[in-house]
Amino acid sequence: MRLPAWLSSYLAALRALLVFTVLLGLAYPLALVAVGRIPSLDGRADGSLIRANGQTVGSALIGQSFTDADGNPVPRYFQSRPSAAGYDPTATTASNLGPESVVDTIATDPAESTPSLLTQVCARSKAVGELDGVDGRRPFCTPEGVGAALAVFRVDGLTGPVTRVVSVNQISPATPFLASYQGVPVELAKPGEDYVAAGGLITPIRGDAPADPAVPADAVTASGSGLDPQISPAYAEIQVDRVARERGADPAAVRRLVDRHTTGRTLGFLGEPGVNVLELNLALDEQFPTR
Structure with missing residues (x-):
């Protein structure tokens, strides 16, 4: 049918x-x-897990922080790249802040304040400089580690003589990073004020920092995923002396260990060389254990 x-x-x-x-x-x-x-x-199929002393301590593909309970860097370890996700694999994310993010959101309650990307970079560079004993200054950053940006008010908006100048990322009791701008005294910002809406022209000030900062870019910016397991050889290099000092080791020996954990460009031309921080720190604990 x-x-x-x-x-x-x-x-x-x-x-x-x-x-x-x-x-x-x-x-x-x-x-x-x-x-x-x-x-x-x-x-690799299992997630490139890394084991030490019979326990799983992490993955070669996911970075982690090496800080104490208060979030302070542990000096005997190499430090990872900053993470916008707090190195939480379930919250992988970028900050979504771009180069135009130079003005902090300053609220009366400090917990509600939000630093701009520029201030985050400045604060991180200052902190890394202090931790590793290098020059932490960067262009467009104040000595105290915030973005060096002014709201400049002029008679005719964008033209004419300057009538008022505000350091938009500094509040009392700070001292303005510039005493005056074009003959006009620089004021400190007040929480809750929107100086852009009020007609101020945001003007970043470069300052006298070196054009090539001692603190590398990957030490002050988060990766796109927030989980980058590697740092640049340049960032590892400025940490060598601190780690060697804390472990009582020869800096040259620590540097050789860094070299052994540095991978080159993929296929010889893709990407940049990188140092896997977790693998390097585990090797340090094995070769130069601390008491």
Whole structure:
């Protein structure tokens, strides 16, 4: 008996569904699982986990912080790149702040204040400089580690003589990073004031910092994922003396350890060299343990 055309179409569709369910829903996933069990690949398939003393301490693909309970850097360890996600794999994210983020949101309640990207960079650079004993100054940063930006008010808005100048990222009791601008005294900002809406022209001030800062860019900016496990060789280099001092080790020996944990560009030309911080710190604990 010949089946109706509509029923034949439904049966053909059902057969296709069953075939592709078996192929793509069962056979293909099981084949990938089998490939992932190959001895040379099983570590990557399991998440590139790193073990020390019989315990899993992290992944080679996910960074982590090396700080104490109060969030302060532990001096005997190399420090990771800043993270906008707090190195939480379930909250991977970027700050979504761009180069035009130079004005802090200053509220009466400090907990509600939000630093601009410029101030975050300045604060991090100052902190790294103090921790590692290098020059933490950067262009467009104040000595106290906030963005050096002024709201300049002019008679005709964008033109004419300057009538008022406000250091938008500094509040009392700070001292303005510039005493005056074009002959007009610089004021401190007041919480809750919107100087852009009031007609101020935001003017970053470069200052006298070196054009090539001693603190590398990856030490003061977060990665796109917030989970970057690597730092640049330049950032590792400025940390060598501190780590060696804290561990009572020869800086040259620590530097050789850094070199052994530095990977080059992918295929020789993609990306930049990097140092895996977790692997390096584990190697330090093994070779130069602290009492």
